[in-house]
Amino acid sequence: MIHYHRLGNIPPKHHVTHHEDEKLLMEQCMTRAGFDATYSILYYRIPPTDECRVGTMDLPGFCPVQPIADQALHRRHIRTQDAKPGGDFLTGRKTLLINDDIRVSICKPNKRGEHWFSNAEGDECWFAYQGGGVVETVFGPLPFKKHDYIIIPKATPYRLHPEGNKGTFLAFESTSYIDVPKQFRNDSGQVTMDAPFCHRDFRYPQELLKFDKNAHGEGPYPLVVKFDNRLSVHEYKHFPWDLAGWDGFSYPVAFNIHDYQPRTGAIHLPPTAHMNFAGRGFIICSFVPRKVDYYHKGDHRAIPCPYGHASVDCDEILYYVDGNFTSRKGIDFESISLHPMGVPHGPHPGKYEASIGTDRTNELAVMCDTFKPLKLTNAAVDLEDKDYNFTWIEKEA
Numbered sequence: 015m016i017h018y019h020r021l022g023n024i025p026p027k028h029h030v031t032h033h034e035d036e037k038l039l040m041e042q043c044m045t046r047a048g049f050d051a052t053y054s055i056l057y058y059r060i061p062p063t064d065e066c067r068v069g070t071m072d073l074p075g076f077c078p079v080q081p082i083a084d085q086a087l088h089r090r091h092i093r094t095q096d097a098k099p100g101g102d103f104l105t106g107r108k109t110l111l112i113n114d115d116i117r118v119s120i121c122k123p124n125k126r127g128e129h130w131f132s133n134a135e136g137d138e139c140w141f142a143y144q145g146g147g148v149v150e151t152v153f154g155p156l157p158f159k160k161h162d163y164i165i166i167p168k169a170t171p172y173r174l175h176p177e178g179n180k181g182t183f184l185a186f187e188s189t190s191y192i193d194v195p196k197q198f199r200n201d202s203g204q205v206t207m208d209a210p211f212c213h214r215d216f217r218y219p220q221e222l223l224k225f226d227k228n229a230h231g232e233g234p235y236p237l238v239v240k241f242d243n244r245l246s247v248h249e250y251k252h253f254p255w256d257l258a259g260w261d262g263f264s265y266p267v268a269f270n271i272h273d274y275q276p277r278t279g280a281i282h283l284p285p286t287a288h289m290n291f292a293g294r295g296f297i298i299c300s301f302v303p304r305k306v307d308y309y310h311k312g313d314h315r316a317i318p319c320p321y322g323h324a325s326v327d328c329d330e331i332l333y334y335v336d337g338n339f340t341s342r343k344g345i346d347f348e349s350i351s352l353h354p355m356g357v358p359h360g361p362h363p364g365k366y367e368a369s370i371g372t373d374r375t376n377e378l379a380v381m382c383d384t385f386k387p388l389k390l391t392n393a394a395v396d397l398e399d400k401d402y403n404f405t406w407i408e409k410e411a
């Protein structure tokens with residue numbers, strides 16, 4: 015998704031014969047937007063069309079999932095720190111917030127990735143809150159570390175192994191794409207020099223996946239596919255995901271949030287100044303430690319704390335990762351706040367004043383703005399701090 019990359023053996027042209035040990039390899043073109051957008055071409059030893067059985071699977075809390083029937087309009091605080099660890103990267107996922115463009119989940123696996131999974135609804139973006147690990151993908155293994163974003167393109171077979179068999183992740187599922195915002199690329203697709211990151215900040219598979227009987231086991235090899243809010247299970251007699259080679263623009267990448275180059279203005283910049291990724295109907299922003307706004311003329315100084323805000327066309331969620339939060343009280347690490355369109359939000363009492371004259375913030379957070387309202391699931395309701403909406407009220411002396 016970031017630039018052209020190739021691994022292994024590929025022929026000199028698309029759609030021509032390509033042999034390994036005298037066997038003709040199967041070319042599989044993974045194309046986006048029909049044939050109009052990015053694509054990769056994969057050379058399979060075992061055709062990924064050789065499925066021998068198809069079944070179904072239900073994972074309550076992840077898929078299928080529905081929003082709650084009746085959602086009152088007010089600010090929310092979802093305490094994901096209270097979620098219990100369990101399952102692998104797939105069976106441990108709990109979807110918290112949903113709209114037509116994006117789903118937001120939390121996952122605290124306590125085992126290696128057991129299942130091979132392909133999200134055929136759209137791209138995924140994982141954020142590793144705690145610990146690193148490896149994502150094993152059809153494009154090759156991709157090691158990741160704490161505070162990495164990991165982007166996995168739509169319909170990529172993969173499984174995620176957290177280091178030490180434990181981890182905490184925030185996961186976004188798009189129903190479209192998750193990519194570098196278009197305004198950060200020039201006409202040739204290169205990331206512009208004034209973008210908050212460069213091509214060198216993105217990491218991607220450096221070697222091909224090798225079949226290993228100890229790690230991958232005996233066949234059949236099931237692949238769980240998510241599509242249309244259903245899971246189907248496709249079984250392959252032979253392990254299909256150890257490719258001979260591939261090339262293209264569509265493959266998983268990792269990006270560490272600490273490589274994001276933050277911006278500071280003389281006066282406060284809107285959250286869009288912290289944009290990291292975008293998809294249809296949403297943006298993902300990175301708030302990282304930085305200098306704060308420095309305007310000072312006469313009696314007037316910049317107020318570094320975010321201003322009160324009636325975001326009438328966006329829902330706004332923040333996942334709090336580290337540091338002190340200049341605008342919030344009663345929020346802990348791993349909290350998710352949801353400030354919906356339709357009602358104003360702003361800093362907690364005292365936070366606005368306290369920020370004046372400060373010169374740095376050490377906050378670390380992931381923000382997502384959506385253009386359609388987010389609906390809560392039962393998993394979110396179970397983790398909700400029901401008092402949050404009234405924590406702005408100042409106690410009378």
Ligand SMILES: [Fe+2]
Nearest residue numbers: 323325330359
């Ligand atoms: Fe806001």
